[in-house]
Amino acid sequence: MSERLRLGVNIDHVATIRNARGGDHPDPVRAAEIVAAVGGDGITAHLREDRRHIRDDDLKRIRAATDLPLNLEMAATEEMLAIALAHQPHAACIVPEKREERTTEGGLDAAGLHNQLAPIVWRLADNGIRVSLFIEASERQLEAAERLRAPVVEFHTGEYAHAGLDGDRDREAKELDRIAAMSRLAREMGIEPHAGHGLTYDNVKPIAAIPELAELNIGHYLVGEAVFVGLEAAVRRMRQLMDEAR
Numbered sequence: 001m002s003e004r005l006r007l008g009v010n011i012d013h014v015a016t017i018r019n020a021r022g023g024d025h026p027d028p029v030r031a032a033e034i035v036a037a038v039g040g041d042g043i044t045a046h047l048r049e050d051r052r053h054i055r056d057d058d059l060k061r062i063r064a065a066t067d068l069p070l071n072l073e074m075a076a077t078e079e080m081l082a083i084a085l086a087h088q089p090h091a092a093c094i095v096p097e098k099r100e101e102r103t104t105e106g107g108l109d110a111a112g113l114h115n116q117l118a119p120i121v122w123r124l125a126d127n128g129i130r131v132s133l134f135i136e137a138s139e140r141q142l143e144a145a146e147r148l149r150a151p152v153v154e155f156h157t158g159e160y161a162h163a164g165l166d167g168d169r170d171r172e173a174k175e176l177d178r179i180a181a182m183s184r185l186a187r188e189m190g191i192e193p194h195a196g197h198g199l200t201y202d203n204v205k206p207i208a209a210i211p212e213l214a215e216l217n218i219g220h221y222l223v224g225e226a227v228f229v230g231l232e233a234a235v236r237r238m239r240q241l242m243d244e245a246r
């Protein structure tokens with residue numbers, strides 16, 4: 001099952017740089033256009049409740065500027081549901097959100113939050129939006145995703161990335177094994193597995209080599225690299241590493 005692994009580029013942190021000065025530059029829409037031109041498979045944007053990077057009008061402009069599928073990352077709230085229904089992204093990835101966190105620290109507790117998630121997941125699905133759940137790679141969370149009838153899960157690769165940064169090879173290998181095993185299980189359950197968070201040129205290949213994974217979403221590192229080499233070159237290089245891994 002080693003189909004071409006899709007690359008969704010998360011452009012949140014182009015907006016972070018823009019917002020540092022409160023103006024219009026750099027525009028995440030321009031980033032989305034570059035991703036489309038260079039052969040990226042999708043745009044990911046996380047409309048945080050505090051609007052620290054992507055803002056509501058960015059979604060509208062991104063939708064208008066490119067035909068690439070938009071994967072909207074969102075908290076499971078009525079406010080975000082209404083925004084998703086208004087903008088009709090290709091996919092909505094439900095993520096956990098804490099106002100005070102620096103970034104998304106862990107996976108969504110799809111098991112513990114079933115009753116809160118179900119109406120949101122099902123209304124998105126009823127409106128033709130492909131729902132993904134951003135979860136830890138665990139059997140419990142996969143079973144919860146199955147109960148919620150989510151067609152897609154995205155495994156949070158943050159722990160894998162942190163283990164690598166800490167130089168803890170055992171933990172890194174354990175995390176990788178866990179993501180690989182849960183990717184296999186997801187396929188057995190008929191759920192399409194994706195992965196993302198904290199992926200870089202250095203750590204992407206073992207993840208990209210997991211044959212069951214259909215998509216990676218990568219953002220912060222690519223935007224950081226783009227400062228040095230440009231977004232086009234950064235996306236091309238990531239694409240090349242992903243292709244080499246398969």
Ligand SMILES: CC(=O)[C@@H](O)[C@H](O)COP(=O)(O)O
Pocket residue numbers: 010012046048073095102103104134196197219220
């Ligand atoms: C859910 C997720 O992993 C992304 O949203 C990504 O981390 C970029 O957004 P933040 O840096 O705001 O978490």
Ligand SMILES: NCC(=O)COP(=O)(O)O
Pocket residue numbers: 010044154195196197198199217218219220221
């Ligand atoms: N869902 C993960 C994502 O979109 C990108 O995460 P990161 O590469 O910005 O850490």
